[in-house]
Amino acid sequence: MKPIFKQTKLSAYEAIDEAQKIAFAPLIFQAVRTMRELGILEQLEQHKAQGVDAQGIAEALGLSLYGVETLLESGMSCGVVELNDEEKFTLSKVGYYLLHDPMTRINMDYNHDVCYQGMFYLDEAIKSGRPSGLKVFGEQWETLYQALPHLPEQVKNSWYAFDHFYSDTAYPAALKLIFAAKPKTLVDIGTNVGKFTILAAQYDADVHITMVDLPDQLQNAIRNVSEAGFSERVTPLGMDLLDESSHFPPGLDIYWLSQFLSCFGKAEIISILKRIAQIMESNSTVYILETCWDRQQHETSSYSLINTSLYFTAMASGNSKMYHSRELLECIEAAGLELEKATDNLGLCHTLFACKKRP
Ligand SMILES: C[S@@+](CC[C@H](N)C(=O)[O-])C[C@H]1O[C@@H](n2cnc3c(N)ncnc32)[C@H](O)[C@@H]1O
Secondary structure: OOOOOOOOOOOOOHHHHHHHHOOOHHHHHHHHHHHHHHHHHHHHOOOHHHOOHHHHHHHHHHOOOOHHHHHHHHHHHHHHHHEEEOOOEEEHHHHHHEEEHHHHHHHHHHHHHHHHOOOHHHHHHHHHHHOHHHHHHHHOOOOHHHHHHOOOOHHHHHHHHHHHHHHHHHHHHHHHHOOOOOEEEEEEEEOOOHHHHHHHHOOOOOOOEEEOHHHHHHHHHHHHHHHHHOOOEEEEEOOOOOOOOOOOOOOOOOEEEEOOHHHOOHHHHHHHHHHHHHHHOOOEEEEEEEHHHHHHHHHHHHHHHHEEEEEEEEHHHOOOOOOOOHHHHHHHHHHOOOEEEEEEEEOOOOEEEEEOOOO
């Protein structure tokens, strides 16, 4: 495996400095998020290069001087807040992106609302192979996907914003590729709220779509498809794909799995793909849209993907992750499928794997 991340030779002093950044990372994360939430970053931006003192921010926001000073000092330590020549506080370029970049905001909200509390149980999750952090939302669920429709509104909103932000960017390019062969039938496996199903129904006026998800989650998709006016061409099919006796509709043109296989461990992925291989025809295509950390254009994308794996470990399933493409290709092979084509760089960070049944 080639190194993706810079491996710089550091002095002992530099190394201990980096180690402290990691040791304090959870606290700094909360300090910066709190500054964003309370309007401190916005105050800094409004005062531009001339800057503002802590008292000015405290008065404008009705916060204590103590609280504002504590947060600004933390912000200075991590490069979000700067001091100008008049010793006034200003917003750094990093702070600007924390305030305005949609991806950064979505990642931060997701890490706070969905992951933060449960991440405390990461060690337990690693030892048990179960999503031990999920207990912060209730003890009754095996996976986050069973819990999803029942989670508090803010947690759900942050989860959906994160999920949609990435897949939304890849859908337009993927639709063009998969509809080039004029498919008549498609099954959207792990349809979630039905976003792709609706886009596909809009893209092609003749295609018939089956959408599959866990029964509770499927209710959202059914409602959205009905509101979009596509119920006549869309058939909902509620099932738990971890149940090995569950089977897909046979002989369809396209089996579509977007950001879906990363929800499962490798043995489960092979089982799901095998069940598809058993019922597909030689002219059917399995399309897998995934975010593989080894196929990214930017180190930052690989960094974000690799660390999203920790959500799968502690919160979602205990055995799934953002895979290296080699791991997915091994599963494809083991299931009796063969790769026809892999197309990289769809949207922000996706690869589309087109697979056929192995003759
Ligand atoms: C990460 S979301 C992907 C949503 C969408 N396909 C996309 O591209 O954004 C995974 C979806 O798979 C569904 N899912 C997870 N485990 C499942 C299972 N065991 N059986 C059926 N669906 C499942 C979840 O409910 C969720 O809607």
